[in-house]
Amino acid sequence: MSTSTHPDRVGEVIAASTTDFVAQCYELYQSPPLGSLVKTRDGSVELYGVVYNATTTSLEPGRRPIARGKDEASEEGIYRQSPQLMKLFRSEFSTLVVGHRQDDRLYHYLPPKPARIHGFVYLCPPAEVKDFSQSFDFLNILISNPLPISNDELVAAVLRQMSQAYEDQHDFLVAAARELAILLSGQLSQLKAILGRIRP
Amino acid sequence: MTERLGIVTSGSLEKGVEVKLDRPVSVEDMAVGRYVTVEGQKRRFFGMITDISLGVTDPRLAITPPDVSDDFIAEVLAGTATYGTLRVMPYLTIGGDAASMLEGPQPVKTVPSHFSVVNLASQRDVELVFGREDERRFYLGTPLDMETKICLNLEELVKRSNGVFGKSGTGKTFLTRILLIGMLQKSTAVNLLFDMHSEYGWAGSSEGGRVVKSLKQLFPSSVAVFTLDEESSRRRKVSTDFVVRIGYDEIEPEDVTLLRQTLNLTEPAVEAVYQLRRRLGKNWLQSTLDLRESEEAKELLRELNIHESTFQNLLRGLQTIGRLPFLVPQAPDNPVKSALDYLDRGINVVLEFGRYTDITAYVLVANLLTRRIHAQYRDRMERAMGEAGARPRPLVITIEEAHKFLNPEVSSQTIFGTIAREMRKYNVTLLVIDQRPSGIDSEVMSQMGTKIACLLDNERDIDSVLAGVSGKSELKSVLARLESRQQALIFGHALPMPVVIKTREYGSVRSYKELTSGEGPETKEQAEKDIEELWG
């Protein structure tokens, strides 16, 4: 991993819109886990996002890799045999923008401008995760944005990830789930699906 | 200290407001009848919890209940998807607006705004509303789950006729005793009490056969005990002041009318009584009983056009009356005069019936004495109005089994109906005690100033007690859920708003001490003497 500057640096923005940005990992398969809180900076504004999707694809669009392991005993053997493979693919992750920080204040809603291309993307350390999750206002963004994956999965993944920053994970999850119960009043099945995925 | 319960979410002046409970507050800790304050934007409201319910944000939750054995799920859903609500009836404003600051609690004319915070009422709030114990106000009990004293303005109370209702064993007698002690101490009124079961004068019994002291033991100089049954009184070691005997000639047709149902008399038989009275004069009862089979009798009946069977029916009834042992051809003393003597001196009169607990004796005697005493009062009041004499002391006449006197069939004809209707024109009011208020004429019920209702479980009784009260359906649920004894819902004239109380304790040494020490200025000295005698 390229650790030249910052140990938590996990990638670089390669596409951005108001609601999300895509970052490429410096190393293959090094995407942060689903639901992680990451950030990137644009001048004085720090943008926060949660990872909702990760892909690994061929560098040349349209070209698919072919199966190579027929005569190999292990999967590692394939990469050992053809080290260039690591250079033929790229890992990317998509994040949903859930808030921003400006002049030392946190806002749990969309920033005025999208992320910048080539902005560095960092994984937020536990202290910052805690700070960010003092308010659950971001849950609304997670629930209401159309995503390629199920919103319920994402909400659950985010809360599970965040809870790891807390000593008392149970308390955190109950508080978050209560917020959800209010947001999702009238959508009982969705609430149940999420609760089932975050139950400690 | 404030104990926050939740916030107002909806409602109306007529039906009360809906309050969503905060999460840490459990519905199971709530109780109807309890007091709350609502912190409106401009005013503070004082109200009562009248209903408690459960809500769900999604009706499907009720159809497919979540797995609440899972602590996590239960914890998350409680207070969010599932929640408790209260219905609160605001009755008064107790601050915030000029009127209630200057003049004390005011009746509500609006409701608190959305999301006003609701707190459990503090002791101070309750005192602000009901006042403290003082010269006029008498401590009757405590509100639910509070130590505060609820006090009743007795001077105000006795200005109208009042009622104590509740099914058997709910504490009517105990409560009435306390109320009488209150009147004796805090009002200028005197009481005349028709004591059917001889439990108010000297001693009564409590659950489990324990004996409790009654009025005369606690206030010997303010209470006189009259008896209809000297022997029974003597056996019970009651020191009586007067033995009541009633002469045949004191019985009037009206007394018989009142007994129509009890004596199984037909309509024509009752009419015949009036004819016989006109014909035979003051001594009509004795004369009629003497008529029997003579030719002369037949002649008389023919003349008056009274049918033989009617006469036989009447005779059977009159014989029942004639057999009452306290009835004598000629009474030695005049009980009316004697009672008035005591009452004029501010001494309460309790007339105990001893063994004559059947309703015939009770109705007859109560009606007869009341009619005459009322007539005296009317005379004196009329003279006082013409400035020819002093007004007599306000008189409260207490009767049990009130529906026997005040049922729709007879209430328009009896003295009790008259008293109930004329308010206190002649300085006489009633205190009625009854198990079946639905038996009382609704017009009479509506004239009652203050009603004290212990537990009632019959729908018709509840309806009759609450008829005409605003917020009736809300109070109904409160009334039907009182504890089976020593709790009462009080509402009406003498109170700024309805109140549920746990009646103060009666029957322990301590209770006697407390009750006898709360004397008004008038009788303070005497009370001290009484206490001296009692406690040495």
Ligand SMILES: Nc1ncnc2c1ncn2[C@@H]1O[C@H](COP(=O)(O)OP(=O)(O)OP(=O)(O)O)[C@@H](O)[C@H]1O
């Ligand atoms: N204030 C009180 N203090 C102590 N005990 C009470 C009090 N009120 C009621 N009780 C208890 O409840 C019992 C029943 O009360 P009470 O005799 O007053 O009932 P009631 O309503 O007059 O019944 P009934 O209609 O049969 O005459 C009493 O014997 C007593 O044990």
Ligand SMILES: [Mg+2]
């Ligand atoms: Mg009784």
